[in-house]
Amino acid sequence: MTWFFTEDADAFRAAAADLLAAEAARNTAVLTLMDRADRLGWWAEPDGRVTGVVAVFPPREPSFGAVTVEAARALVLPEGEPPTAVRGETAAVEAFAEATGRPWTVTVRMRLFRLGELTPPQPAPAGRARVAVEADIPFTAVWAREFARDIGEDVTGKDFTGHVTERVTDGRLVLWETPDGRPVSMASVSRTIEDQARVHLVYTPPAERGRGYAAGATEAVSRAALDSGATQVLLFTDLANPTSNALYQRLGYRPVTDHLTVEFRGEPAPVSG
Incomplete structure (x- = not known):
């Protein structure tokens, strides 16, 4: 061995x-x-x-x-x-x-967590989901940096433009925007490999939290993963964040294993x- x-x-x-x-x-x-x-x-x-x-x-x-x-x-x-x-x-x-x-x-x-039956958020947040485009890269790169900082990564001197650009180019970054077209949350998904894809980079700026926007973005990107052929849609949550753990379970995600x-x-x- x-x-x-x-x-x-x-x-x-x-x-x-x-x-x-x-x-x-x-x-x-x-x-x-x-x-x-x-x-x-x-x-x-x-x-x-x-x-x-x-x-x-x-x-x-x-x-x-x-x-x-x-x-x-x-x-x-x-x-x-x-x-x-x-x-x-x-x-x-x-x-x-x-x-x-x-x-x-x-x-x-x-x-x-692994997705069971995808359940849309109730009540549905105001607004709609859309796929991010090139013009969204500057502010989503800032959001990605804030996301990394929030989960404890050292972001000193790091530029997340390339990180976001790859996902935008592939059509794998989804934004939630308000009825007047203002982006307020984002979520991304990995490429599908071995029939599995993983949701990540779920982020809402602090001033926009508590309105269900992350739920809308996560539901939209999860559905996109299923539509692209993934038979397993996964995501990781920080156990120190009970809000996100409860959110994902309401959307139909179920625990697999702890890390x-x-x-x-x-x-x-x-x-x-």
Whole structure:
């Protein structure tokens, strides 16, 4: 049993194809972000079956997909690089973090949801949904930066224009606008891979919150994902935000599994004796 690594996304997909297809929901982060990873890894059992996958993002941050606790505990980054953080399902992250022997701190607790029957918000918010266009990029880039800051990311010096442009170009960013045409909320969806797509970047400026606009944008982008052929529509919520967790469940999303993000601080504790 061992980890194998590659920088070639096609080679990774070929090696881990069965697990990626069988556990598309649990592998959503790896599937939707693997083209941006520094390295991709898979854990092979003695009989050749792949029972775990991981994507390593800069700066040395492994993100687990479906993986056994044993595989998570055994992960060592190529060239022995010490991780700066790790994210994934709770049991796997805790096993990996404890195996490093380094101090670590939980920074985010997330819950993965999967859409059951899409239920429009009641009452419906005023206004309508529309697909974002090129002219919307400047302000949606600002919104994306504020979204990242709100979920705890360090946005110092970061420009989110490219991040938003890709989604606008693909038609994957939806805005909710008031009856007079003023944009007040946004939501995006990933490309559909292995029949799954993930809703993300749901953001409403503080002055516009409490009017149901995020529900309208999320329902619209979820429906668009279904219409594009996704059989599983997923999203992550921060467990520290009961408002968003309740919102998504009213729209028909149901819990799948809990996730952790932890950061490492310092070196392994010295072994006594």
